[in-house]
Amino acid sequence: MKKNRRAFIKLAALAAAGLAVAPKAMASGSAAPVKVNATAVHAEHWAMVIDTTKLHTEEEIGKLAKICHSIHNVPSIEGKQEVKWLWSDEYGHTFPEQENPHLAEEVHHRAYALLCNHCEQPSCVRVCPTKATFKRPDGIVAMDYHRCIGCRYCMAACPYGSRSFNWGEPRKNLDLSKLNPEFPTRMRGVVEKCNFCVERLAVGKEPACVEASHGAIVFGDLSNPDSEIRKVLREKFTIRRKPSAGTEPSVYYII
């Protein structure tokens, strides 16, 4: 009897040890069902440099905005309920802290292309209560429209006004015959913004505005010292919007 109990306890201990190990062993045996696209382009930190000496008229920026808005099914609404991913504005509104009364006339008269800055310290991400907006490991600040509850905290937090709210049914302001069938629309009550064309990066393409800019916008990996964008940043003087906000934008402007 005594011997039997000892044997039983030994066996039980062995079984318990096995149970502790088994799930891990089984998990490592099966391959993960998902991976990154084979054609995707990668970076540790995506960033953009806009050369305002080459790209500075409202028409040119408007052209880029039109391309951006058409591939992302962004509705066009006039007035306060406007939805925009890419737009243009004057110097004083773009760089309010970097203005001086004797600035070159020509710099003052340029139009500046504006979009989401994909900040390193995005205030929108910090305030989002549902984590609908989040920063990807590659530096892109993305939106998960499935989780957005439309509280608009992110809009209040964004120092750049880069976020738009869909007050009404966005499809009512879209030309349904010219919809891009590859990209979804949004629903009423969600915030939307530029996404650095993550869906294009995933298939190895550059963002649409970069492609259409004929070299006026440079896009690349900020963490790679040999990249094109780092070369441009080394050679040219650049500024970023609202440095005092401390959000560290990833969009740079050559003045």
Next chain:
Amino acid sequence: MKMQNGFPIVAGLVIFIGLLCAPFVMGKVVTHEYKAPEIKMPVGEKECIESKEFMREQHMQLLNQWRDWALRDGKRTYTNHAGKEFTISLQNTCMKCHNNKADFCDKCHTDAGVSPYCWDCHVQPEGLK
């Protein structure tokens, strides 16, 4: 022992229990068995990304996982149980095959009283009107 007013009480009980059970009896007689709706399968394609049983039971969980994988993790290639790879996209992978939402998705969803809000944003293959 003799029951006072026995007959009306028993008769009343019988009527009461009869009424109570009537819906079940009537239901059995009147209603017919549930028949799954006949959905229109894609013409050219024979196989879905996973087995028929898997898709029938778990397409909603799979779609949920897909949306998180693609959007939040940036992983857009799915390897199925047979080892074949697919691009993760409701609009561009699922709906390219199942190119008729009305005849495929809606039939079961309407029958089951389920109205998923996928189509509030995603563009159905027929296009929007």
